Amino acid sequence: MSKGDAIYPESLRYTKEHEWLETRGAVATVGITHYAQAELGDIVYVELPQMEAAVVAGEPFGTVESVKAVSELFAPVSGVVAEVNDALQASPETVNKDPYGDGWMIRIKVSDSEETPGLMSAAQYRKYVEDEAN
Numbered sequence: 001m002s003k004g005d006a007i008y009p010e011s012l013r014y015t016k017e018h019e020w021l022e023t024r025g026a027v028a029t030v031g032i033t034h035y036a037q038a039e040l041g042d043i044v045y046v047e048l049p050q051m052e053a054a055v056v057a058g059e060p061f062g063t064v065e066s067v068k069a070v071s072e073l074f075a076p077v078s079g080v081v082a083e084v085n086d087a088l089q090a091s092p093e094t095v096n097k098d099p100y101g102d103g104w105m106i107r108i109k110v111s112d113s114e115e116t117p118g119l120m121s122a123a124q125y126r127k128y129v130e131d132e133a134n
Contacts, residue, residue: 007034008126009100013119016128017074020100023116028077031104032064032095035129040066043095046088048073048105053081055108057115062105064095073105077115083107 012020018036022029037043045065055061055075062073085104088094095103110116120128 008122010122012100012122013076013116014122014125014128015074015076015119019074019076021076021116021119023110023113026110026113027082028079028108028110028116029104030073030076030106030108031099032073033125034099036071037096037099037103040064040071041068042066043092046092046095046105048084048088049081051081051084055079055081055106057112064092075108076119077108077110077112079108079111081106082109 008014012022014020014033018033018039020031020033043064043066046062047065048062049055053061055078057075057078059075060072061075061081064071064073084106087102088105095105097103
């Protein structure tokens, strides 16, 4: 696996707001990308929605606070929050250490599977990040 594959896993879909999405059946796991956590710096607090809260694609669902800034988190798809990663309340730095694993944020019961094809592939996201940096 090349370094680019580790930073942007091929199995995930990505948003222009730097969230990632992994869909398994009708449930999607959401977090922020390696790029996002690196840009934010040390994450000190994560605010996530309650279970059963409705989320809308492209709309904020929470915030992440780092030593540098507070940033909104945007839902990549619409649905209902099926699970929240409560471990991030005690250990928000997990997002920095493992953004695609233990640093996941919420799981959404997806209401419209037609929204996911509009998200970027790993290759598209990698190019987007490179273009944004220039």
